[in-house]
Amino acid sequence: xxxxxxxxxxxxxxxxxxxxxxxxxxxxxxxxxxxxxxxxxxxxxxxxxxxxxxxxxxxxxxxxxxxxxxxxxxxxxxxxxxxxxxxxxxxxxxxxxxxxxxxxxxxxxxxxxxxxxxxxxxxxxxxxxxxxxxxxxxxxxxxxxxxxxxxxxxxxxxxxxxxxxxxxxxxxxxxxxxxxxxxxxxxxxxxxxxxxxxxxxxxxxxxxxxxxxxxxxxxxxxxxxxxxxxxxxxxxxxxxxxxxxxxxxxxxxxxxxxxxxxxxxxxxxxxxxxxxxxxxxxxxxxxxxxxxxxxxxxxxxxxxxxxxxxxxxxxxxxxxxxxxxxxxxxxxxxxxxxxxxxxxxxxxxx
Numbered sequence: 255x256x257x258x259x260x261x262x263x264x265x266x267x268x269x270x271x272x273x274x275x276x277x278x279x280x281x282x283x284x285x286x287x288x289x290x291x292x293x294x295x296x297x298x299x300x301x302x303x304x305x306x307x308x309x310x311x312x313x314x315x316x317x318x319x320x321x322x323x324x325x326x327x328x329x330x331x332x333x334x335x336x337x338x339x340x341x342x343x344x345x346x347x348x349x350x351x352x353x354x355x356x357x358x359x360x361x362x363x364x365x366x367x368x369x370x371x372x373x374x375x376x377x378x379x380x381x382x383x384x385x386x387x388x389x390x391x392x393x394x395x396x397x398x399x400x401x402x403x404x405x406x407x408x409x410x411x412x413x414x415x416x417x418x419x420x421x422x423x424x425x426x427x428x429x430x431x432x433x434x435x436x437x438x439x440x441x442x443x444x445x446x447x448x449x450x451x452x453x454x455x456x457x458x459x460x461x462x463x464x465x466x467x468x469x470x471x472x473x474x475x476x477x478x479x480x481x482x483x484x485x486x487x488x489x490x491x492x493x494x495x496x497x498x499x500x501x502x503x504x505x506x507x508x509x510x511x512x513x514x515x516x517x518x519x520x521x522x523x524x525x526x527x528x529x530x531x532x533x534x535x536x537x538x539x540x541x542x543x544x545x546x547x548x549x550x551x552x553x554x555x556x557x558x559x560x561x562x563x564x565x566x567x568x569x570x571x572x573x574x575x576x577x578x579x580x581x582x583x584x585x586x587x588x589x590x591x592x593x594x595x596x597x598x599x600x601x602x603x604x
Contacts, residue, residue: 257338260278271293274288276284278291299341319352324475361401362403362404362406364401364402366378369534386571390538397409398510400481403480403481427577429495434570447519449511458493463558464525469483469531470531475498485534487597490524490528497521519561520561529543530556
């Protein structure tokens with residue numbers, strides 16, 4: 255908004271659409287000139303909408319954009335001029351009939367140990383050093399928690415390890431492991447029917463719905479925030495742990511089993527909703543968790559919270575086994591440029 259306000263104060267604003275180069279789309283009638291990449295991208299978006307239409311069986315036409323189209327741009331703060339000002343201006347010049355509806359989701363710069371990422375200075379994190387089948391979603395969770403949405407934020411490997419060890423392993427998987435053990439031990443790996451409900455049980459069931467609705471808002475166009483979704487997920491799991499810790503299951507199993515059934519049934523529902531709502535943020539973990547709960551799929555979004563039916567198979571053994579061992583590095587190699595591999599010839603290398 256500040257950029258837009260300052261540019262409006264100018265008496266005149268001219269932007270060249272072509273420039274001298276031998277790489278790019280040639281500008282007709284201007285030998286040695288190519289179309290500047292940013293206007294090219296503006297029309298590339300419309301072409302991609304038309305391409306998507308072919309896949310969906312729709313009649314969207316890049317040459318005739320419609321007022322019912324909703325375009326959503328995700329970009330870094332340094333590209334604000336192009337997305338928020340140049341594109342609408344170019345569209346207005348070409349399509350007099352079209353008033354583009356565009357939403358903008360902008361993020362600030364992400365730093366590494368307080369400084370800009372720089373491969374030339376060997377100041378970078380190499381994906382292959384921290385990403386693996388077991389860690390890719392932990393990295394996604396951590397990046398979500400530290401995403402620079404409204405201000406610059408900072409990445410460190412130590413903070414990533416804390417997210418994995420203290421949050422994902424120490425809280426998330428620990429809660430799921432205890433829930434899996436109780437369901438398997440007392441109910442043969444199937445969801446029990448609820449028994450007696452206490453006020454705390456009703457409050458927790460309402461909290462599950464609050465989480466579902468909150469995640470829906472965080473993913474929506476109006477309230478989009480990956481960071482809010484990540485924080486919301488962490489807060490929800492902590493609430494599940496607090497709810498569980500309020501009952502001594504060793505005693506409850508013997509003295510008031512009806513309450514125990516309710517508590518465990520509600521926690522299985524919470525685990526199912528967690529799988530649903532984490533699919534956009536942590537797809538591999540969400541899918542693995544969902545496969546352990548019969549009838550749960552991450553392909554659809556839950557419009558409300560419904561308790562899992564009694565007798566539903568609940569087996570989290572595979573997800574717990576898969577994520578049992580960390581793969582995040584415990585040294586600094588992720589900061590360093592990979593060393594060239596030696597050339598191997600027979601039994602000799604150099």
